[in-house]
Amino acid sequence: MAPSVASKRTSKRFSTFSAVSSLAASDSTSHTNASSSNGDPRMQEIKEWTQGFDRLEQKRLQQQRYQPTPEKTDSLSKLALGAKVERALGRRMTDQDATFRPKLMDEKAGMGRSRLR
Numbered sequence: 219m220a221p222s223v224a225s226k227r228t229s230k231r232f233s234t235f236s237a238v239s240s241l242a243a244s245d246s247t248s249h250t251n252a253s254s255s256n257g258d259p260r261m262q263e264i265k266e267w268t269q270g271f272d273r274l275e276q277k278r279l280q281q282q283r284y285q286p287t288p289e290k291t292d293s294l295s296k297l298a299l300g301a302k303v304e305r306a307l308g309r310r311m312t313d314q315d316a317t318f319r320p321k322l323m324d325e326k327a328g329m330g331r332s333r334l335r
Contacts, residue, residue, distance in 0.1 A: 286294070
């Protein structure tokens with residue numbers, strides 16, 4: 219690469235392993251100039267969404283959130299499965315088994331056969 223075409227990158231780069239910035243100079247607006255970032259409606263919309271999400275996240279409530287232990291999670295899963303089985307058994311059709319009944323002799327059907335003979 220020729221010296222006149224050297225890279226002029228000044229953006230902040232982070233190491234994947236240590237999350238420490240590299241030796242490159244860091245300038246947050248180096249890749250875009252200020253006029254293009256302020257005038258771009260897409261960037262403004264992204265900033266608005268980000269600010270909205272930050273307002274929705276309440277850090278005090280996050281710290282109070284209940285985290286069940288693995289044993290408690292397992293027991294709740296078993297209870298839920300038991301409830302599902304009981305509901306399914308309640309919906310199950312009962313007394314629907316086939317019953318074998320002896321054929322009853324139909325006198326009228328027997329008479330019709332004798333006439334044909």
